[in-house]
Amino acid sequence: MADPWQNAYDFAVQVARAAGAVIRNAGEDEIKVQTKSCAVDLVTQTDERVEKIIIGSLKEQFGNGTHCFIGEESVAEGEPCILTDKPTWIIVPVDGTTNFVHGFPFVAVSIAFAVNKELEFGVVYSCLEDKMYKARKGKGAFCNDEPIKVSDVNDINKSIIISEHGTDRSIEKVTKIFSTMQKILRIPVHGLRGSGTAATNMCLVASGASEAFFEIGIHCWDVAAGAVIVKEAGGLVLDVDGVYAFKSDHMNIK
Ligand SMILES: O=P([O-])([O-])O[C@@H]1[C@@H](O)[C@H](O)[C@@H](O)[C@H](O)[C@@H]1O
Numbered sequence: 707m708a709d710p711w712q713n714a715y716d717f718a719v720q721v722a723r724a725a726g727a728v729i730r731n732a733g734e735d736e737i738k739v740q741t742k743s744c745a746v747d748l749v750t751q752t753d754e755r756v757e758k759i760i761i762g763s764l765k766e767q768f769g770n771g772t773h774c775f776i777g778e779e780s781v782a783e784g785e786p787c788i789l790t791d792k793p794t795w796i797i798v799p800v801d802g803t804t805n806f807v808h809g810f811p812f813v814a815v816s817i818a819f820a821v822n823k824e825l826e827f828g829v830v831y832s833c834l835e836d837k838m839y840k841a842r843k844g845k846g847a848f849c850n851d852e853p854i855k856v857s858d859v860n861d862i863n864k865s866i867i868i869s870e871h872g873t874d875r876s877i878e879k880v881t882k883i884f885s886t887m888q889k890i891l892r893i894p895v896h897g898l899r900g901s902g903t904a905a906t907n908m909c910l911v912a913s914g915a916s917e918a919f920f921e922i923g924i925h926c927w928d929v930a931a932g933a934v935i936v937k938e939a940g941g942l943v944l945d946v947d948g949v950y951a952f953k954s955d956h957m958n959i960k
């Protein structure tokens with residue numbers, strides 16, 4: 707039987723790579739000409755511009771009406787975020803926007819694709835590292851076309867755990883996050899790390915560079931592509947109830 711989604715998968719890789727080039731060029735232009743403080747506004751425009759480029763390319767290739775789109779920036783502008791049985795693209799144009807402003811070298815384009823509420827494939831392009839992570843359901847996970855596998859370390863004391871503190875600076879959230887991180891450090895673990903982008907963090911777990919990643923208050927679009935890559939690399943993606951994520955028919959906006 708013909709594989710209905712191979713061309714979509716291949717095209718998603720091309721679109722992610724092209725979007726990564728736009729981000730790299732924007733980074734050079736905007737950081738070069740602006741002080742970092744006002745680059746933040748320009749960067750938001752980059753996020754929106756890159757998402758429009760990605761969705762525009764996908765619509766051009768796969769026709770209007772048959773496919774649905776859930777984009778971080780579109781949802782922020784009020785678009786609905788409902789997962790139906792229709793072929794649905796789940797997009798983060800710039801994961802690690804804060805990193806991008808500062809030239810901190812972890813910025814990722816994340817593109818996932820779901821059909822009948824099941825994730826078919828995920829593509830994460832870490833564009834400043836030029837690392838293309840990808841995975842199709844049942845067909846393994848890859849980084850720059852080399853197979854990747856999760857770590858075989860099963861001793862928490864010998865593990866690197868990845869987490870992020872997010873963007874909320876309220877005393878409640880900061881206290882909660884750092885008390886959690888303190889508990890983890892005191893297990894003890896070998897180390898606590900964070901790249902500043904959830905998609906990249908998940909790919910670091912998928913490639914065995916870290917044993918686990920968790921983040922409080924993450925969005926469905928941040929993890930959709932990484933979920934396929936982690937799962938195909940032999941890992942697990944769980945929600946706080948210990949259930950494999952992305953079974954629900956409503957993408958929760960946390
Ligand atoms: O930097 P930014 O893209 O605005 O926001 C990022 C999120 O998109 C990412 O999921 C999270 O892991 C990072 O800690 C950071 O909060």
Ligand SMILES: [Mg+2]
Binds near residue numbers: 753
């Ligand atoms: Mg972002």
